[in-house]
Amino acid sequence: xxxxxxxxxxxxxxTFVSLLLALxxxxxxxxxxxxxxxIGSYGVGAYTAAIVTINYEWPAFAAIAAGVVxxxxxxxxxxxxxxxxxxxxxxxxxxxxxxxFSVFVINGGELTGGAQGxxxxxxxxxxxxxxGVTVVVVVLLALSERGRIGRRIxxxxxxxxxxxxxxxxxxxxxxxxxxVSGALGACAGxxxxxxxxxxxxxxxxxxLVVLALTMIIVGGSRSWLGAFIGAVIFTWLPSVxxxxxxxxxxxxxxxxxxxxIFVPGGLLGVLQQGYRRWRRRALPIGGTA
Amino acid sequence: MAQNxxxxxxxxxxxxxxxxxxxxxxxxxxxxxxxxxxxxxxxxFTCYLLVQHIALPMPLxxxxxxxxxxxxxxxVQVLAFEPIKRRNPDPHRAELQxxxxxxxxxxxxxxxxxxxxxxxxxxxxxxxxxxEVLHLGPVxxxxxxLVILAAALxxxxxxxxxxxxxxxGLALRAIGVDAExxxxxxxxxxxxxxxxxxxxxxxxxxxxxxxxxYLGSIAAESGDAFLLKAFAAIVLGGIGSVxxxxxxxxxxALAETAVVTQTSGMWVDAVSFGLIFAVLLxxxxxxxxxxxxxxx
Amino acid sequence: xxxxxxxxxxxxxAGAAVLVAGLTACGGSSGAGTSGGGLPQxxxxxxxxxxxxxxxFAGTNATKGIDLAVDEMNQQKFLGESxxxxxxxxxxxxxxxxxxxxxxxxxxxxxxxxxxxxASAQAAAVSPIAQKAKMPVIYTQxxxxxxxxxxxxxxxxxxxxSYFQLAGEYLRGxxxxxxxxLYNSGNPTLAELGQQTAPQLGQKYGFTITSSDGVQTNAxxxxxxxxxxxxxxxxxxxxxxxxxxxxxAIMQLRQxxxxxxxxxxxxxxxxxxxxxxxxxxxxxxxxxxxxxxxxEGAKKFVEAYKAKYNGETPNNYxxxxxxxxxxxxxxxxxxxxxxxxxxxxxxAKVAAAGxxxxxxxxxxxGNDLRVQGVLAGxxxxxxxxxxxxxx
Numbered sequence: 001x002x003x004x005x006x007x008x009x010x011x012x013x014x015t016f017v018s019l020l021l022a023l024x025x026x027x028x029x030x031x032x033x034x035x036x037x038x039i040g041s042y043g044v045g046a047y048t049a050a051i052v053t054i055n056y057e058w059p060a061f062a063a064i065a066a067g068v069v070x071x072x073x074x075x076x077x078x079x080x081x082x083x084x085x086x087x088x089x090x091x092x093x094x095x096x097x098x099x100x101f102s103v104f105v106i107n108g109g110e111l112t113g114g115a116q117g118x119x120x121x122x123x124x125x126x127x128x129x130x131x132g133v134t135v136v137v138v139v140l141l142a143l144s145e146r147g148r149i150g151r152r153i154x155x156x157x158x159x160x161x162x163x164x165x166x167x168x169x170x171x172x173x174x175x176x177x178x179x180v181s182g183a184l185g186a187c188a189g190x191x192x193x194x195x196x197x198x199x200x201x202x203x204x205x206x207x208l209v210v211l212a213l214t215m216i217i218v219g220g221s222r223s224w225l226g227a228f229i230g231a232v233i234f235t236w237l238p239s240v241x242x243x244x245x246x247x248x249x250x251x252x253x254x255x256x257x258x259x260x261i262f263v264p265g266g267l268l269g270v271l272q273q274g275y276r277r278w279r280r281r282a283l284p285i286g287g288t289a
Numbered sequence: 290m291a292q293n294x295x296x297x298x299x300x301x302x303x304x305x306x307x308x309x310x311x312x313x314x315x316x317x318x319x320x321x322x323x324x325x326x327x328x329x330x331x332x333x334f335t336c337y338l339l340v341q342h343i344a345l346p347m348p349l350x351x352x353x354x355x356x357x358x359x360x361x362x363x364x365v366q367v368l369a370f371e372p373i374k375r376r377n378p379d380p381h382r383a384e385l386q387x388x389x390x391x392x393x394x395x396x397x398x399x400x401x402x403x404x405x406x407x408x409x410x411x412x413x414x415x416x417x418x419x420x421e422v423l424h425l426g427p428v429x430x431x432x433x434x435l436v437i438l439a440a441a442l443x444x445x446x447x448x449x450x451x452x453x454x455x456x457x458g459l460a461l462r463a464i465g466v467d468a469e470x471x472x473x474x475x476x477x478x479x480x481x482x483x484x485x486x487x488x489x490x491x492x493x494x495x496x497x498x499x500x501x502x503y504l505g506s507i508a509a510e511s512g513d514a515f516l517l518k519a520f521a522a523i524v525l526g527g528i529g530s531v532x533x534x535x536x537x538x539x540x541x542a543l544a545e546t547a548v549v550t551q552t553s554g555m556w557v558d559a560v561s562f563g564l565i566f567a568v569l570l571x572x573x574x575x576x577x578x579x580x581x582x583x584x585x
Numbered sequence: 586x587x588x589x590x591x592x593x594x595x596x597x598x599a600g601a602a603v604l605v606a607g608l609t610a611c612g613g614s615s616g617a618g619t620s621g622g623g624l625p626q627x628x629x630x631x632x633x634x635x636x637x638x639x640x641x642f643a644g645t646n647a648t649k650g651i652d653l654a655v656d657e658m659n660q661q662k663f664l665g666e667s668x669x670x671x672x673x674x675x676x677x678x679x680x681x682x683x684x685x686x687x688x689x690x691x692x693x694x695x696x697x698x699x700x701x702x703x704a705s706a707q708a709a710a711v712s713p714i715a716q717k718a719k720m721p722v723i724y725t726q727x728x729x730x731x732x733x734x735x736x737x738x739x740x741x742x743x744x745x746x747s748y749f750q751l752a753g754e755y756l757r758g759x760x761x762x763x764x765x766x767l768y769n770s771g772n773p774t775l776a777e778l779g780q781q782t783a784p785q786l787g788q789k790y791g792f793t794i795t796s797s798d799g800v801q802t803n804a805x806x807x808x809x810x811x812x813x814x815x816x817x818x819x820x821x822x823x824x825x826x827x828x829x830x831x832x833x834a835i836m837q838l839r840q841x842x843x844x845x846x847x848x849x850x851x852x853x854x855x856x857x858x859x860x861x862x863x864x865x866x867x868x869x870x871x872x873x874x875x876x877x878x879x880x881e882g883a884k885k886f887v888e889a890y891k892a893k894y895n896g897e898t899p900n901n902y903x904x905x906x907x908x909x910x911x912x913x914x915x916x917x918x919x920x921x922x923x924x925x926x927x928x929x930x931x932x933a934k935v936a937a938a939g940x941x942x943x944x945x946x947x948x949x950x951g952n953d954l955r956v957q958g959v960l961a962g963x964x965x966x967x968x969x970x971x972x973x974x975x976x
Binding site for chain 1: 321369372373376377381382384385386387388389390392393394395396397399400401403404513517520524555556558559562563565566569570573
Binding site: 292293296297299300400403404407408409410411412414420422429431500504505506507508510511514546549550553554555557558 | 637638639640641642645770798799800801803804805806808809810812813816828829832833836840841842856857859860861862864
């Protein structure tokens with residue numbers, strides 16, 4: 001078992017990083033905020049961690065924290081700037097922000113390593129650390145999905161006007177979702193950079209947006225569990241598809257398209273429906289036939 | 290200076306042809322088609338495959354590109370977007386699903402083209418068309434550029450007139466304003482939606498073929514780069530407006546050309562992204578957009 | 586607070602995840618292991634190449650070169666009775682995948698060495714892992730810093746700046762006094778050539794750089810650059826772009842009336858200029874390999890390649906990978922063992938001595954290859970040799 005663990009350590013680490021990335025989009029989505037700023041935050045976190053590790057030799061958690069703080073601050077700024085937008089417009093504005101960041105990074109000269117990116121960010125981050133951070137995050141998010149907090153966030157998503165009239169702090173929740181999204185994205189980016197010891201502009205481009213979206217749609221956008229399913233699938237899918245050979249990208253695209261068309265609630269939705277149907281059959285309600 | 294202007298207008302015309310269909314579909318039937326870039330590239334690729342066997346003249350190539358683009362676009366609408374809309378009555382959910390569905394589908398033509406070309410660029414050197422350069426005083430113009438400018442003028446003008454005057458065009462605009470009411474008033478929404486997607490795809494196909502002639506060759510990945518620029522043009526000009534698409538495409542092309550000639554070319558992408566961000570920040574409905582941007 | 590009802594779905598999920606993971610845990614168990622001395626029957630090498638995706642061209646051609654080399658050495662019994670077995674993994678232009686395969690190779694005692702990916706980002710992710718675990722890895726292409734992370738990492742593609750003086754000599758021969766530079770700023774190798782190497786050549790060979798324009802990796806439209814440069818009309822233009830960009834840029838330059846010299850990079854080879862046709866006639870580029878080169882190593886390689894692959898002419902990606910595979914084989918033979926650290930020592934010895942390969946005479950500076958280089962050109966329909974190696 002440990003042999004398998006060692007051999008696949010990169011994919012295992014990648015699953016947790018991808019989970020955090022997916023969550024950085026899923027959390028605002030839960031509050032009805034269609035923001036992709038988490039992707040830009042991934043880049044911010046990745047480069048910040050690389051820069052402080054290479055130049056100042058900060059320990060792993062300090063480097064990650066630095067990225068998280070900066071990205072969260074930017075998230076707050078975005079929240080203030082883009083508060084009037086909704087739906088796809090907000091999505092596009094935040095995608096634009098993420099992509100502008102990659103252009104800056106390519107033209108950043110010595111500081112960001114330009115087109116090459118940065119390498120040699122050797123740090124003491126362990127797989128255990130990564131899993132630990134992810135578990136803490138997930139627990140906090142899971143708690144926020146139930147009880148009063150969960151219902152309030154759902155209210156902000158479903159009917160903001162009604163929520164406001166019943167005293168739910170709609171604006172604050174929205175702004176908080178921007179900040180949390182920034183923190184999560186930066187955490188993912190910083191951890192990935194410290195594990196791989198490199199970061200380059202190609203890694204933080206548009207394909208990250210695509211990856212995060214597909215993880216959430218295929219996995220399920222209602223809960224952290226959906227993001228987890230999505231992260232597992234899309235981290236391990238390339239290895240599974242390897243036997244398909246040349247056409248694996250086609251299969252990939254087809255799978256994503258099929259999921260978007262036929263499985264709107266994501267796999268999580270399917271599982272939940274199946275579970276409910278099973279429960280209903282197992283426990284007859286009311287009178288017998 | 291004048292040369293740069295002509296080049297910028299040519300570039301803008303290509304952006305216009307590409308973005309017009311997308312803007313139309315988004316503004317009227319509410320479909321943001323992420324597979325548009327792939328359709329654009331694949332129409333050009335199909336022409337490439339054909340021209341390898343038979344030397345075809347340019348007008349025919351443009352026609353083939355048009356047809357392939359229309360067919361692909363309609364297929365995507367029927368096989369993917371219509372089922373999604375059926376299963377997702379809530380428009381927000383449907384939007385998101387359509388977005389992702391488009392992304393997934395976009396990967397398929399891309400992968401096929403990449404596989405067949407091994408990512409080597411493809412061009413129409415076997416076509417019967419020859420590039421000729423015309424000198425008009427201080428500037429020069431190639432015949433490809435003339436064709437592009439003419440095509441953009443005719444097609445965009447045609448679409449604009451049709452939306453304004455033809456009955457079907459008015460019906461389409463009605464759908465854009467309020468789909469439910471339009472349906473009640475007897476507009477055949479499905480037929481118009483298919484027609485719109487077909488026209489969008491056709492425009493993209495023409496743009497693809499023309500771009501390939503203009504640049505000499507494109508690669509399988511070229512479609513996606515155009516997609517992001519199209520967003521910038523559409524957002525800037527205002528969604529659903531032909532005049533907006535024209536304005537947005539031209540301004541974008543002029544801005545990019547200015548950046549390339551005045552500074553280093555390394556900030557070109559920042560222009561389109563920056564424009565998107567700035568417009569959404571300051572005037573979300575764009576220059577000519579009429580729809581009110583959905584508030585929080 | 587309600588107790589969550591998700592234990593069931595969660596366990597279902599965990600089961601599914603384990604299942605998926607189990608499917609991918611192929612070949613993880615340790616095999617016979619390598620003995621201290623003597624070569625085992627089969628020597629397993631992992632080859633991580635981009636076989637699909639945007640740089641598939643590099644990976645697929647490299648694999649052809651490697652396969653040819655392995656055929657030859659097995660036929661010639663170069664390693665005695667032992668055979669080299671290449672395990673090909675497709676990293677599809679993802680540093681994550683490349684790092685993952687490398688880690689798999691490290692944990693599996695059967696793998697003796699890695700033939701690494703061509704993309705710099707992937708290579709830079711693999712190198713620290715391989716160096717730390719003391720696993721020899723040999724790259725082709727992968728031109729950025731950070732790829733050579735220590736004595737276990739080798740690169741068998743000479744940096745373009747090391748043979749680019751061929752372009753300087755050519756331009757001096759043509760009496761060029763001014764030059765413009767058009768380079769891809771998103772590619773580390775091309776950016777370095779454009780920003781540093783070209784001006785240095787100018788100083789040494791007597792021409793001044795009049796303009797230097799960086800463009801983005803995905804730039805496709807060069808009309809603005811083309812007209813700007815054509816208007817200034819320098820004696821030469823350095824066109825340092827990706828494969829797909831080259832023909833477009835050259836056509837735009839010519840259409841805007843530019844008549845001077847065009848100097849490029851290896852990315853102009855391998856038929857990449859075909860879409861430009863006659864417009865690109867006269868373009869030259871320094872390369873580490875040309876199928877028309879006169880030296881013995883190249884001629885033998887081209888002949889063998891054509892025989893194996895139905896008359897197809899090899900390009901530099903295939904030649905570099907061929908030389909990399911032969912470098913590995915020589916290292917193994919020198920070491921007399923399939924043990925990783927012994928192979929590394931063997932490689933070091935072979936590198937110090939140098940050898941002859943498809944790219945001509947090969948020497949090493951540290952762990953980095955140096956070749957004589959050739960000057961290739963395009964005559965409008967096919968590639969030609971402008972200046973051969975000076976051996």
